[in-house]
Amino acid sequence: MELIVQVCVSGLLLGGIYALISIGLNLIFGVVRIINFAHGEMVMVAMYLTFYLNYFFGMDPYVSTLIVLPVMFLFGVVIQRIIVQPIQNSSANMKIFATVALSLILQNVALIVCSGNFRTVQVSYGMGTMELGGIFISIPRLVAFFAALLSVSLLYFFLKNTYTGKALRAIVEDHTIARLMGVKVQKLYLLAFGIGCAFSALGGVLLMPFSSVYPTVGIPFTLIAFIVVVLGGLGSMGGTFLAGLFIGVVEAVGGTYVSPALKEAIYFGIFIIAILIRPQGIFGKGKGSEEVGLK
Amino acid sequence: MRNNKLKTAATIFLLGLLAVPLYFTSTFVLHMFTLVFFYIALTAAWNIPAFGGKFSLGHAAFFGLGGYTAAILYVKLGISPFIGVVAGTFVAMVGGVILSFPLIRLKGPFFTLSSIAFAEVLRMVAVDWRALTNGSVGINIPFKPSWLNLTFTSGAPFYYMALGLALLVIGLAWWIRSSSLGYHLRAAAADEDAARALGINTAKAHFLGLMWSSGLTGMIAVFYVFYNYVLEPGTAFSMDLFSLQPAMNGIIGGMGTVWGPVIGAIIMTPLGEFLRFYLGTIQQGLNFVVYGLMLIAVVNFVPGGIVSLIEPWFKKKKSGDSSAADN
Numbered sequence: 256m257e258l259i260v261q262v263c264v265s266g267l268l269l270g271g272i273y274a275l276i277s278i279g280l281n282l283i284f285g286v287v288r289i290i291n292f293a294h295g296e297m298v299m300v301a302m303y304l305t306f307y308l309n310y311f312f313g314m315d316p317y318v319s320t321l322i323v324l325p326v327m328f329l330f331g332v333v334i335q336r337i338i339v340q341p342i343q344n345s346s347a348n349m350k351i352f353a354t355v356a357l358s359l360i361l362q363n364v365a366l367i368v369c370s371g372n373f374r375t376v377q378v379s380y381g382m383g384t385m386e387l388g389g390i391f392i393s394i395p396r397l398v399a400f401f402a403a404l405l406s407v408s409l410l411y412f413f414l415k416n417t418y419t420g421k422a423l424r425a426i427v428e429d430h431t432i433a434r435l436m437g438v439k440v441q442k443l444y445l446l447a448f449g450i451g452c453a454f455s456a457l458g459g460v461l462l463m464p465f466s467s468v469y470p471t472v473g474i475p476f477t478l479i480a481f482i483v484v485v486l487g488g489l490g491s492m493g494g495t496f497l498a499g500l501f502i503g504v505v506e507a508v509g510g511t512y513v514s515p516a517l518k519e520a521i522y523f524g525i526f527i528i529a530i531l532i533r534p535q536g537i538f539g540k541g542k543g544s545e546e547v548g549l550k
Numbered sequence: 551m552r553n554n555k556l557k558t559a560a561t562i563f564l565l566g567l568l569a570v571p572l573y574f575t576s577t578f579v580l581h582m583f584t585l586v587f588f589y590i591a592l593t594a595a596w597n598i599p600a601f602g603g604k605f606s607l608g609h610a611a612f613f614g615l616g617g618y619t620a621a622i623l624y625v626k627l628g629i630s631p632f633i634g635v636v637a638g639t640f641v642a643m644v645g646g647v648i649l650s651f652p653l654i655r656l657k658g659p660f661f662t663l664s665s666i667a668f669a670e671v672l673r674m675v676a677v678d679w680r681a682l683t684n685g686s687v688g689i690n691i692p693f694k695p696s697w698l699n700l701t702f703t704s705g706a707p708f709y710y711m712a713l714g715l716a717l718l719v720i721g722l723a724w725w726i727r728s729s730s731l732g733y734h735l736r737a738a739a740a741d742e743d744a745a746r747a748l749g750i751n752t753a754k755a756h757f758l759g760l761m762w763s764s765g766l767t768g769m770i771a772v773f774y775v776f777y778n779y780v781l782e783p784g785t786a787f788s789m790d791l792f793s794l795q796p797a798m799n800g801i802i803g804g805m806g807t808v809w810g811p812v813i814g815a816i817i818m819t820p821l822g823e824f825l826r827f828y829l830g831t832i833q834q835g836l837n838f839v840v841y842g843l844m845l846i847a848v849v850n851f852v853p854g855g856i857v858s859l860i861e862p863w864f865k866k867k868k869s870g871d872s873s874a875a876d877n
Contacts, residue, residue, distance in 0.1 A: 290659040290662075290663075338846065341850055342849055342850065345849070345853060347659055348603070348605050348805075349849050349853055351605065351659055351662055352801055352845055352848075352849045353845070353846055353849045353850075355607070355794070355797075355845070356841075356842040356843070356845035356846045356849070357842065357846070358842075359794070359838045359839070359841060359842035359845070360838070360839050360842035360843065360846075362835075362838070363835035363836070363837075363838040363839045363842070364835075364839060366834060366835035367834070367835050367836060367839070371834075470835075474789075478663070478666065478667055478670070481663050485660075514678055517674055517675070517678050520670075520671040520674040520675060520678075523667035523668075523670055523671045524671060526663075526664070526667050527651075527652060527664050527667060527668065
């Protein structure tokens with residue numbers, strides 16, 4: 256009994272990070288309408304940045320967010336401007352090709368520049384745990400969870416209450432009408448890509464104290480993020496957050512009770528089943544889903 | 551007649567290809583040709599669902615299923631790979647049946663994603679199911695040269711087999727594309743809803759397309775695995791080698807056309823080997839950076855692929871046919 260609670264808690268905390276990465280994807284997906292196959296690579300780039308900031312300057316991973324997040328925001332803006340914008344009006348497949356190409360380039364540039372070795376950040380609290388009613392809680396995971404909760408709340412507030420946030424939501428609802436209402440769509444695309452990228456980057460930074468980075472670390476994140484977005488519903492931040500936690504728990508439970516090697520297989524299985532049974536999402540209704548190929 | 555000239559040229563070219571192993575004894579040259587033929591076959595098989603606008607990044611699933619089936623039958627039960635080819639094709643098609651659910655139900659990007667997930671799941675199962683697959687250690691095909699064992703002391707038999715496979719799959723792709731199935735798929739690629747409204751059973755067309763594609767990929771895999779003597783989950787279900795590479799060949803050559811995959815494989819395979827061997831020793835991974843840049847260039851400047859640049863020359867002769875199904 257205690258084991259299952261322990262496993263669920265640890266999965267739930269990891270799920271917070273999945274939620275962050277997925278919310279980044281959801282924003283890009285919902286606003287820019289691009290299937291970003293390079294999403295996990297953004298997490299990877301952020302993880303490497305965190306690693307090198309620690310390696311060369313001894314910077315604490317949590318402090319490095321101050322540098323990594325703005326850099327990754329810019330990175331996202333540049334990608335939108337250079338890679339995505341020229342093919343904004345091409346077919347869905349062309350957009351996939353372009354982002355697949357981007358993910359290949361990022362992965363292999365990382366391999367060339369950083370080598371294929373697993374890199375970790377050594378911090379004193381990396382293995383730190385606290386006990387709560389017989390359950391051991393990893394401190395970096397707890398921090399990650401609350402940071403995720405906080406930043407998702409901030410984004411939610413931003414989207415609900417500011418003019419720019421409302422404009423972004425209007426784009427998710429209907430591009431053409433948003434444009435007709437005078438929303439500067441191109442500029443907001445840049446903003447959405449930047450924010451989406453920064454959110455994924457935050458996920459990457461928060462992962463660093465307790466996991467390692469290597470060039471292909473991003474591939475599962477791309478798939479996880481899509482699973483979470485599909486389960487949570489396009490355009491639904493709350494749904495995405497819950498779905499992220501859900502996938503975290505599924506991974507932890509599956510990894511413990513079935514086989515650690517198969518834990519990923521389990522949520523890919525869930526993905527395929529979920530997408531077949533209820534492609535409009537479990538929690539949200541998935542606004543504009545049809546346009547991007549979800550019916 | 552220009553058509554006759556073309557036929558004569560093609561015949562001479564084919565005879566030339568048949569003579570290659572007689573004149574080039576260098577294993578490198580033979581290996582390169584064999585590899586190109588394998589990739590032509592794999593890309594042309596990958597390309598069949600693309601007639602219908604469906605873009606898979608998970609064909610490694612069918613490759614792995616076919617290869618593993620034949621290798622397990624041969625190594626564990628001593629069954630000849632020639633029976634293994636049939637079994638491997640069949641098992642790959644069973645994989646195709648499973649992937650056909652998302653194929654029919656989901657549009658573009660979500661089919662692509664589920665195909666990646668499908669191949670990844672199979673790779674993980676292959677790593678985990680040690681009793682059957684030997685896990686990450688993989689299966690070695692013992693070196694017992696004999697026709698029945700599909701093991702040879704020289705590279706020539708595999709050269710001819712790969713050439714045969716390439717011709718077979720190109721022929722089948724051409725036949726499928728100009729059959730009613732091909733027209734149904736192309737109609738679905740152009741406009742799924744309009745095709746349905748005209749009474750085309752697009753679900754059936756997509757399904758049949760994937761059946762051809764998965765079966766052929768499984769079949770090619772058996773020969774490829776016996777050519778390489780070894781298979782392990784990381785290569786047999788390799789995203790890079792058998793999902794991305796055929797897709798990239800297809801896109802750069804011209805997705806959804808008959809000759810696009812051929813042109814793509816002919817250009818990309820030697821380029822890939824060159825980058826891997828000559829630059830790869832200096833910088834591992836540089837080949838994929840180059841691929842990525844090429845892909846972005848193609849998407850931006852020649853969305854129809856290289857075939858769309860060459861096609862106008864041939865079009866003068868015959869008009870009407872083969873507009874690049876790019877959707």
